[in-house]
Amino acid sequence: MTSTGPARQASLRERNLATVARAVVDAPEPLSRADVAARTGMTRATVSTLVDQLIEAGLLTELPAVSSGPGRPAVPLAPAARTVVGLGLEVNVDYLGGRVVDLTGEVVDEIVIAENLRGSPAPATLERLGHLARDLMARARGMRVAGAHLALPGLVDTRANLLRIAPNLGWSDVEPLALLGLPASLPATVGNEAKLAALAQLWGCPVAERASRTFLYVSGDVGIGAAIVIDGALFGGKRGWSGELGHVTVDPAGPTCRCGASGCLERYAGKEVLVTDVGLDIDVADDVLVDRLSAPDARTAVSTAGAALGQAMADAVNLLDIDRVLLGGVYTGLVPLLRPAITEQLRTRVLGAPWAPVDVVPAPVADHAALTGGAAASLRAVVEDPMPWIAAAAG
Amino acid sequence: MTSTGPARQASLRERNLATVARAVVDAPEPLSRADVAARTGMTRATVSTLVDQLIEAGLLTELPAVSSGPGRPAVPLAPAARTVVGLGLEVNVDYLGGRVVDLTGEVVDEIVIAENLRGSPAPATLERLGHLARDLMARARGMRVAGAHLALPGLVDTRANLLRIAPNLGWSDVEPLALLGLPASLPATVGNEAKLAALAQLWGCPVAERASRTFLYVSGDVGIGAAIVIDGALFGGKRGWSGELGHVTVDPAGPTCRCGASGCLERYAGKEVLVTDVGLDIDVADDVLVDRLSAPDARTAVSTAGAALGQAMADAVNLLDIDRVLLGGVYTGLVPLLRPAITEQLRTRVLGAPWAPVDVVPAPVADHAALTGGAAASLRAVVEDPMPWIAAAAG
DNA sequence: GATAGTTTGTATAGCCAATGAACTTATTCG
DNA sequence: CGAATAAGTTCATTGGCTATACAAACTATC
Structure with missing residues (x-):
């Protein structure tokens, strides 16, 4: 009921960091600091300090400078590869799997097991998926996992992360996160398969195809x-x-x-x-x-x-x-x-x-779109609120 | 495409002014500065300066202090009556009219003419409504009109303020704002009747009934x-x-x-x-x-x-x-x-x-709800962004 | 009825983040 | 090689919030 919280000075930083991150990540081609400044309306000075922080945190990288025309050549910026990744998980009627995607949108790793899961026991299946997820995370050593989203084909209460019913799996009233056994520190949510697949159409492919x-x-x-x-x-x-x-x-x-x-x-x-x-x-x-x-x-x-x-x-x-x-x-x-x-x-x-x-x-993204969407959703959260990552990198 | 603009220092002010205004206007009963501070998380000092500005601008007023319990008695704050008003207008099949509402939610004035308007000529009818609207504005001398919203029963393109088709009136492809002849300085938009009526359910009645x-x-x-x-x-x-x-x-x-x-x-x-x-x-x-x-x-x-x-x-x-x-x-x-x-x-x-x-x-608001909703929408814009009103009051 | 206790509201110093202007750096063009 | 041009950085300034201290206004109690 009580509107939004107060805006402190730190809120400015938060918002502007997000604005810069978004600008770079959503740009169809690499932008320089000056480009970002022009596009967002901030001064170059401000953008510079923000970009430096985002680089420090491992969210952005500098590409080799290319000179075109007179003047000091711009340093192109791009989302960092294989530093921060998102994890998409899914159980559907004909497969179960996980996919690891980084900020560039590239699929870093994935495990997909084709299998008929109609009528499978929810606990055992989810424990298997949890094992698979931990394998993926182990293989992503060196990268920080921003979060995980589990896609399920059914009615999912997104506020409680509760699967009410998945008629085609024959599951009902399942609390999937508990069964996955992911590290408690990892932000994880459960979502409907179609909705996560939709998010893949929005973020999970090269910008031009979005x-x-x-x-x-x-x-x-x-x-x-x-x-x-x-x-x-x-x-x-x-x-x-x-x-x-x-x-x-x-x-x-x-x-x-x-x-x-x-x-x-x-x-x-x-x-x-x-x-x-x-x-x-x-x-x-x-x-x-x-x-x-x-x-x-x-x-x-x-x-x-x-x-x-x-x-x-x-x-x-x-x-x-x-x-x-x-x-x-x-x-x-x-x-x-x-x-x-x-x-x-x-x-x-x-x-x-x-x-x-x-x-x-x-739909432009067809291949197991919910996996990509789930991973992308975690990454999007990072882009939309990079502040915690800055703090973590500094600490 | 390019995300949100940059957050300047002034943005903090804008947001916090809005937060304070919302808190007071949406509260079921008058809040003191201290209450607002507690509820929004800001300090009493900040709230104090913001409240002073909102009072100066005529958006809020202080009610007589009432003392209950030990300590300095709080000064209750409330939306100001009859300082800033919104104007709701409507043409429907069986009437045309306008209503003036202030920040307290009270209907300050209204003119409603019951009449069968099926098949009426759009230009003439809208000119009549424009006349009616100017009458209402003249009668609201001393109050500042925040904006006007015209409700029409049909497909309205809200981006162009264009009525595509209103089958029951027999109107099509009308640009209503031009015909109303309202002062150019008045922000005015056209909207669908049901949508404006819905806004009345949200804001246009005492808080408890909302x-x-x-x-x-x-x-x-x-x-x-x-x-x-x-x-x-x-x-x-x-x-x-x-x-x-x-x-x-x-x-x-x-x-x-x-x-x-x-x-x-x-x-x-x-x-x-x-x-x-x-x-x-x-x-x-x-x-x-x-x-x-x-x-x-x-x-x-x-x-x-x-x-x-x-x-x-x-x-x-x-x-x-x-x-x-x-x-x-x-x-x-x-x-x-x-x-x-x-x-x-x-x-x-x-x-x-x-x-x-x-x-x-x-629906709690039944009586010509679109009129109330249209007026309330203008007022809501003031509450959600009071900054321009502060500036105007200072200048 | 003075005084302690309590809460509201205000003033002041300090801090943080963005700005703007000057400055440095790195390139192209003549 | 120097002028022109654009990118990126430095630094004093400014605006706005916080924290702390303080003044104001009331109740309760001895």
Whole structure:
């Protein structure tokens, strides 16, 4: 209730350090101190001291100076490689794994174990993942791990780091962090798989490829999750349960869903429906499914799913006023097939469509995006608040 | 793209002034300087200088000291009455008007003209409203008008202050601010009626009655608009077109909507449908309609509308993770009638419902809420950034 | 009814961080 | 080689918050 805290002198430092760090990390190409000053409006003197601190803390590095034109050549700055890293973890129906990413966005290390985890025992599986995570951390010796984010396919209470229910894993009411057994000093949180994957689209790839800062990310798998990103910020809702697109009603008279309601999107466009429509097994690889759905006799299956997806998306767009949708998960490869039906729905059902059509594109980061997103989220926290790292480096 | 600006020393002042102003304005009862210090974490010395400036600027006042218990009696602080005011304006299908509100939340003055404005000519009507607004400003001589917000029932591009389309007025592509002819020095914006009404729920009533800071406000009239408020901030979407709940699809095979799509919520729970269901005219007063819908023979009409409303709300809640819905407009009085059908839908369709049921309550501010909300929005801007007012008072 | 006790509000010295202007450094161009 | 140019650094100055001490205004008690 009580607004934001007081602004002390130290707050100035905090904010300006973050501003400088952001400027360098988010820049498409290396900036000099002078560039940063011009871009942020600070004086070169201020930027200089801040940059020095960020270098000292291991968050930025100086690249070799290159001279172009008259004047003293600029010293280009870039995020430091392999000094501070983030750890992304995930358990999903068909694999479990971890990925280590550094501030440059490079994947430093990863372990991914493909395996069917439907109905696996939560404690044992999470203990295995914890072991895997500790292995990764041991292999990252010399680098400081900023934090870990665990992605799970289900309803995660982000305030309590509690998994309420993950229907496809068959898990419910799990406290995953306790079972992982990570060092207590490591900031760790649990998040929904789709939301962390969305963050990967925002930060987890080279700057040029990054998604615009406002979009809806839709992740198709057995369940259909979504994440809402507005102006570079994830919109999680009150408990982090936003984006349950899979249970938006497509037709109230439709088939019953696992969730107990009727006519949910999942029953029209979920992976289970897609595979059975074309006579495949749920464990089929995504590219095989895409191939099979490209065949002429799969056209009605595809257009039915696309229409349902488009209808649900239209509802979301009408509620949220978003003009860009990224399709991830199984849908990534299906974009060309699904797009006609989707855009038709968006065109007719979105009230604002005449003035700004909605873009539907495949998600740029596809490969285990939630792992990258989880790692990137930890790193983002460092960029947004570098002060603790300065203090630690000085101490 | 380029992050936030630099933090100068002056930024500290700006932020702390805002923090103090917020603390006093949002407090349920008057706070002393010492209270503010304790609550914000600043020192009494700092708070003292800041409070003095805010008093000087006419934003706060000292109330007579009351002594209770030992020690020097505290001087209670409160928002100043009738010094700075906000102006809310609105054109809707059945009236046009303006309202002047001060920092205490009191309505200082208002002019409301009940009148059927469907199909009225936009330029003439807005010029009339402009005249009315100038009258109100003249009558508020001695008070400083912080800003004006015009509420319109339609798609408003909040970045360009452009009305794209207001189907119920029959207006399209209007630039309302130019037609109002307000003084150029007055900050003025145009907004959607439902969104400004939602802001009234947040700020426009005595603190105790204020809605919690996260809710969905649904305004039922001919159209059905909604506004999403998360943590005290309106979620407008990219252009301010969020909350088009009236065009969420209830049944893709349903009747055709004015918007061209089929089965929109508006066709099940809009006022037009409600009145024709019970044989009334569209111009009927809201309380007459409520009375008529309370009759036993209106039960199916009510439950059909409630179920549709509940289904659309469930979609919204699944996407947004909000656990409180305020019903405004015609719906305010219908809450007891509609609630059973609505909550049934929410209970079965909202994925998170087992862990946190959704509250459905009538909106606390009902009477021309958009007027109050528009005025309150201007005042909120003053509270959130008092610095310019300090400077003006000093100069 | 004077005095101790308590809390509010104000004054003053000190500190921290950003500024601006001058200065140094490193390059290109003529 | 020197003039021009731009990057980065140094340093006195300024603004704003903190801490500490102090003045003010009240209650409670002997």
